Amino acid sequence: MPPTIALDVIRYRPERNEEPSFQTYEVPFRDDWVVLDALNYIKDWLDGSLSFRWSCRMGVCGSCGMMVNGQPKLTCAAYLSDHQPGPIRVEPLNYFPIVRDLVVDITEFLRKLTKVKPWIIRDQVWPVEEGEYRQTPAQLDTYRQFSQCINCMLCYAACPIVGLEPEFVGPAAIALAQRYNLDSRDEAAKQRLKILSDHAGIWGCTFVGECTQVCPKHVDPAGAIQQFKLTGALDALKSLLLPWGTR
Amino acid sequence: MDVFACDVLVVGGGGAGLRAAIAVAETFPSLAVTVISKVYPMRSHTVSAEGGAAAVIKPGDSLDEHAYDTISGGDWLCDQDAVEAFVREAPAEMVQLEHWGCPWNREPDGHVAVRPFGGMKAQRTWFAADKTGFHLLHTLFQTSLKYEGIRRHDECFVTKLLVDDSRCQGVVAIELATGQIQAITAKAVILCTGGCGKVFPFTTNAAIKNGDGMSLAYRAGVALKDMEFVQYHPTGLPFTGILITEAARAEGGWLLNKDGYRYLQDYDLGTPELKPVLKSMELGPRDRLSQAFMKEQEKERTIKGPYGDYVHLDVRHLGEQVINTKIPFVRELCLKYAHVDPVKEMIPVRPVVHYMMGGIHTDIHGATPLPGLYAAGEAACVSINGANRLGSNSLTECLVFGARAGKAAAAFASGQSEPNPAVLAQAHDEQRRLEQQFLFKAGGTERIATLRQAMQEIMEQSAGIYRDASTLQQAEGKLQQLQERFADVALEDHSYTFNTELTAALELSYMLDLAQAIVGSALQRRESRGSHQRTDHPGRDDRQYLAHSLARRSGDGSPRIDYLPVKVTRWPPGERIYGR
Amino acid sequence: MSDLSHHTRYHPRWYRRRMSVWWWLKNRAYSKFVLRELTSVFVALFAILFLWQLRALAHGPDAYAQFTARLKAPLFLTIDTVAFLFVLFHTITWFNLTPTAMVVRVRGKRVPDKIVAGSNYIVWVLLSGIVAWILTRG
Numbered sequence: 001m002p003p004t005i006a007l008d009v010i011r012y013r014p015e016r017n018e019e020p021s022f023q024t025y026e027v028p029f030r031d032d033w034v035v036l037d038a039l040n041y042i043k044d045w046l047d048g049s050l051s052f053r054w055s056c057r058m059g060v061c062g063s064c065g066m067m068v069n070g071q072p073k074l075t076c077a078a079y080l081s082d083h084q085p086g087p088i089r090v091e092p093l094n095y096f097p098i099v100r101d102l103v104v105d106i107t108e109f110l111r112k113l114t115k116v117k118p119w120i121i122r123d124q125v126w127p128v129e130e131g132e133y134r135q136t137p138a139q140l141d142t143y144r145q146f147s148q149c150i151n152c153m154l155c156y157a158a159c160p161i162v163g164l165e166p167e168f169v170g171p172a173a174i175a176l177a178q179r180y181n182l183d184s185r186d187e188a189a190k191q192r193l194k195i196l197s198d199h200a201g202i203w204g205c206t207f208v209g210e211c212t213q214v215c216p217k218h219v220d221p222a223g224a225i226q227q228f229k230l231t232g233a234l235d236a237l238k239s240l241l242l243p244w245g246t247r
Numbered sequence: 248m249d250v251f252a253c254d255v256l257v258v259g260g261g262g263a264g265l266r267a268a269i270a271v272a273e274t275f276p277s278l279a280v281t282v283i284s285k286v287y288p289m290r291s292h293t294v295s296a297e298g299g300a301a302a303v304i305k306p307g308d309s310l311d312e313h314a315y316d317t318i319s320g321g322d323w324l325c326d327q328d329a330v331e332a333f334v335r336e337a338p339a340e341m342v343q344l345e346h347w348g349c350p351w352n353r354e355p356d357g358h359v360a361v362r363p364f365g366g367m368k369a370q371r372t373w374f375a376a377d378k379t380g381f382h383l384l385h386t387l388f389q390t391s392l393k394y395e396g397i398r399r400h401d402e403c404f405v406t407k408l409l410v411d412d413s414r415c416q417g418v419v420a421i422e423l424a425t426g427q428i429q430a431i432t433a434k435a436v437i438l439c440t441g442g443c444g445k446v447f448p449f450t451t452n453a454a455i456k457n458g459d460g461m462s463l464a465y466r467a468g469v470a471l472k473d474m475e476f477v478q479y480h481p482t483g484l485p486f487t488g489i490l491i492t493e494a495a496r497a498e499g500g501w502l503l504n505k506d507g508y509r510y511l512q513d514y515d516l517g518t519p520e521l522k523p524v525l526k527s528m529e530l531g532p533r534d535r536l537s538q539a540f541m542k543e544q545e546k547e548r549t550i551k552g553p554y555g556d557y558v559h560l561d562v563r564h565l566g567e568q569v570i571n572t573k574i575p576f577v578r579e580l581c582l583k584y585a586h587v588d589p590v591k592e593m594i595p596v597r598p599v600v601h602y603m604m605g606g607i608h609t610d611i612h613g614a615t616p617l618p619g620l621y622a623a624g625e626a627a628c629v630s631i632n633g634a635n636r637l638g639s640n641s642l643t644e645c646l647v648f649g650a651r652a653g654k655a656a657a658a659f660a661s662g663q664s665e666p667n668p669a670v671l672a673q674a675h676d677e678q679r680r681l682e683q684q685f686l687f688k689a690g691g692t693e694r695i696a697t698l699r700q701a702m703q704e705i706m707e708q709s710a711g712i713y714r715d716a717s718t719l720q721q722a723e724g725k726l727q728q729l730q731e732r733f734a735d736v737a738l739e740d741h742s743y744t745f746n747t748e749l750t751a752a753l754e755l756s757y758m759l760d761l762a763q764a765i766v767g768s769a770l771q772r773r774e775s776r777g778s779h780q781r782t783d784h785p786g787r788d789d790r791q792y793l794a795h796s797l798a799r800r801s802g803d804g805s806p807r808i809d810y811l812p813v814k815v816t817r818w819p820p821g822e823r824i825y826g827r
Numbered sequence: 828m829s830d831l832s833h834h835t836r837y838h839p840r841w842y843r844r845r846m847s848v849w850w851w852l853k854n855r856a857y858s859k860f861v862l863r864e865l866t867s868v869f870v871a872l873f874a875i876l877f878l879w880q881l882r883a884l885a886h887g888p889d890a891y892a893q894f895t896a897r898l899k900a901p902l903f904l905t906i907d908t909v910a911f912l913f914v915l916f917h918t919i920t921w922f923n924l925t926p927t928a929m930v931v932r933v934r935g936k937r938v939p940d941k942i943v944a945g946s947n948y949i950v951w952v953l954l955s956g957i958v959a960w961i962l963t964r965g
Contacts, residue, residue: 013742013744014744015742015743015744032486043696043747043748043751044694044695044696045694045696047739048694048695048738048739048740048748048751049739049740049742049748051740051745051746051747051748052747053286053290054454055286055290055292055453055454055455056290056292056294056295056453056454057453057454057487057489058295058487058489058490058580058584059579059580059583059584060294060295060378060381060576061286061289061290061291061292061294061295061453062289062290062294063286063290077583077584099424099744099745100742100744100745101745103745105424106287107401110287110401113389113392114392117393118389118392119347119348119389119390119392119393120346120347120348120390125346126346128339128342128343128346129339131342132342132345132346132351132358132359133345133346134356134357134358135353135357136353136355136356136357137352137353137354137355139357140350140352140353143350144350147350147382147385148378149385150289150294150381151287151289151385176389180348183348183350185346185348186348
């Protein structure tokens with residue numbers, strides 16, 4: 001008999017269930033299968049009513065983040081073979097409200113993302129005919145890492161502050177704010193600092209550091225937030241020492 | 248049922264859709280624009296594009312050369328007025344994206360850097376490492392957030408176009424999270440829903456690429472143009488079909504057969520050199536490279552693997568430094584999904600369905616023949632891609648024609664009266680159809696996955712890289728049977744909340760339509776051109792087929808094919824020359 | 828369709844999970860984090876001890892001798908050892924976290940994390956050496 005592996009999957013259908021519970025499925029075990037392949041096998045052949053999000057299956061669309069054995073993972077990159085002998089526990093991402101089964105509600109994230117103004121802001125906008133703004137490879141390097149965020153929400157599911165303080169803007173959104181702060185073409189770092197200088201913003205972070213650990217794209221949101229704090233602290237110090245200001 | 252009204256409705260939140268929405272917001276700020284998408288915009292498949300986006304920017308290059316490369320690359324099936332507009336507007340669109348924050352790779356002096364690409368005679372492909380599509384999409388999405396006039400309906404699945412009075416006046420959609428049916432009326436609708444690679448079993452395309460918009464337009468009576476032209480990308484990872492970007496070859500990667508031989512030299516693609524040569528060998532066009540693989544396979548010079556034959560892409564000689572800075576994503580993908588380190592090992596690759604040259608028939612403003620309906624991006628066929636698209640033209644196409652369609656739709660919308668109340672009756676009918684045919688449906692014996700697999704197998708066998716009349720005819724019959732079997736589909740999930748079985752069924756029904764259109768168009772075109780290779784009609788026939796095929800849905804659901812002459816402005820059809 | 832009283836069609840209730848008060852025990856990284864936060868109590872303890880020492884010093888040699896004698900009591904020795912271990916943990920974890928918070932660039936290139944963190948240790952050892960030298964000299 002070909003080998004199989006068990007998946008304990010969270011089911012929650014708001015029409016029917018008061019609260020989520022586990023359902024176990026037995027799927028074929030294959031070396032080159034990831035957890036997402038197993039979920040698709042369930043959906044296609046065992047139980048069409050299991051709901052989850054997925055799309056690219058190459059780790060860049062950010063849809064398929066779930067808790068795999070308690071760890072936030074992109075299920076398209078979580079191999080069954082790394083979780084032998086099973087059963088593998090598959091749950092929706094931590095700290096987000098569950099819409100259904102493995103699908104969580106991320107509308108709050110979109111609101112928080114918009115709040116940090118993740119776009120280029122500058123006083124003098126060049127007309128397109130003038131050509132591109134100049135940016136050296138070194139200037140690009142300062143923010144490139146923070147521009148790699150795929151909004152997969154794994155860092156939110158890893159951050160206990162997100163769970164304890166729902167208003168906390170969170171790792172990915174702050175990292176993206178810092179991405180624009182560090183972009184030589186942008187001039188709105190002060191604006192974003194103002195938006196984020198409170199306990200829902202950078203000062204909400206207590207530097208657990210798990211966001212960076214789980215990030216599949218090595219964005220290092222923890223680094224982004226601490227660097228942001230440093231600028232914020234220096235800025236506050238400056239305005240304390242030089243209250244009349246030089247700005 | 249929830250009813251919403253807006254002026255311009257964009258269906259799809261990928262590169263073309265977001266560019267269109269921003270174009271509306273910038274040119275007609277008074278218009279209410281809504282973007283509706285079945286996924287959050289940043290999940291759209293634009294995100295997976297890797298290599299780059301073409302636009303003439305460097306000295307020594309010219310718009311005419313970009314146009315000529317595109318037209319000859321498309322085997323003269325491109326509309327040349329469209330190509331001229333495309334190459335002319337491309338540089339400004341790319342600069343605009345730079346101004347919006349796209350992290351393009353740079354020269355030491357701070358100017359944007361470009362790289363070579365397949366079928367391009369000059370270096371003109373802008374790139375953000377090998378995650379160009381990702382950066383392009385996120386830049387557009389984040390920029391779109393600053394326009395308060397752009398409203399979004401995320402995770403809403405469109406099931407029907409509302410057409411009344413011979414004018415498109417909105418859509419019906421299901422809000423996935425709640426199951427609520429929405430009627431969204433609009434004075435103009437722009438379809439930017441991407442291609443339909445998922446009609447094939449082995450594709451670089453994401454799960455969401457089901458050709459929803461193409462099918463919506465097709466069902467509303469709009470013709471699908473050039474559907475027989477399906478691009479196989481020569482380098483996908485076996486099993487997963489993950490794309491290994493052309494940039495790997497542009498940076499100097501080699502394609503080797505089982506003997507370690509650069510086999511492309513045997514197929515009129517030039518002679519091997521150590522350094523990459525533009526428009527030669529590994530930098531030839533995708534159709535020719537994929538066809539060369541098939542010929543190698545016939546000669547049994549490919550390597551046998553558990554997921555079919557493959558060849559090797561070798562980038563080891565580039566060194567770790569170049570690989571890490573120019574194609575880091577290739578390394579990441581190979582390590583994660585093939586357990587191969589390209590710095591030390593050769594990458595197994597094989598041709599894989601990548602892109603639909605065909606799509607919704609539009610003019611050069613993105614307007615379809617149905618007033619009020621526009622289309623852009625892969626969903627549309629303008630056509631600038633002809634019989635074979637050149638790598639790095641599609642991201643640029645999303646920007647240029649996304650913007651064009653946005654402006655044209657906005658101009659149209661500002662001169663229109665409010666939608667007719669009659670369309671709301673249609674929306675109610677659609678709600679009843681969805682409930683009766685799917686949500687409340689009991690019984691049925693066919694599994695969605697069984698039908699989808701059958702369709703994909705038929706398509707691979709009949710409409711792959713090489714085709715002939717008899718297999719295409721058989722495929723026509725088999726697809727018709729699948730359509731009938733689909734009526735007996737079984738649904739286990741009757742929930743209103745995030746019902747992905749319902750969407751999978753709807754997507755399958757879209758794909759079945761498109762599969763028929765592809766096979767029907769392929770059967771009628773009795774010649775070989777670009778990506779459409781007929782073993783029973785091996786030559787190109789400009790006398791009869793210098794024309795776009797137009798597939799229209801007939802009463803019984805099967806496609807009816809007409810032809811529309813190609814627009815030739817300055818480049819009469821000639822021979823496609825690579826490596827000579 | 829709905830079997831549940833709270834559920835209304837088109838307005839399903841998202842399920843919100845509550846965070847257990849023991850959340851920090853569920854994951855090693857979380858436990859380590861809470862432990863690190865806890866060390867601040869012991870850092871404060873050391874600071875208070877130091878202030879007390881200063882006060883004793885200010886009250887003259889007798890008071891200072893009494894103070895040092897008191898420190899030798901088993902209870903104080905135990906507290907001191909535990910506090911010292913926590914402060915050590917505090918120091919090491921924060922030293923190791925510095926490269927995340929501070930990006931140092933030399934000639935456009937990012938200084939490797941190990942060097943940023945390592946320089947903390949070097950300064951630590953140097954300062955301790957100087958203090959030891961001052962103490963032993965006297």
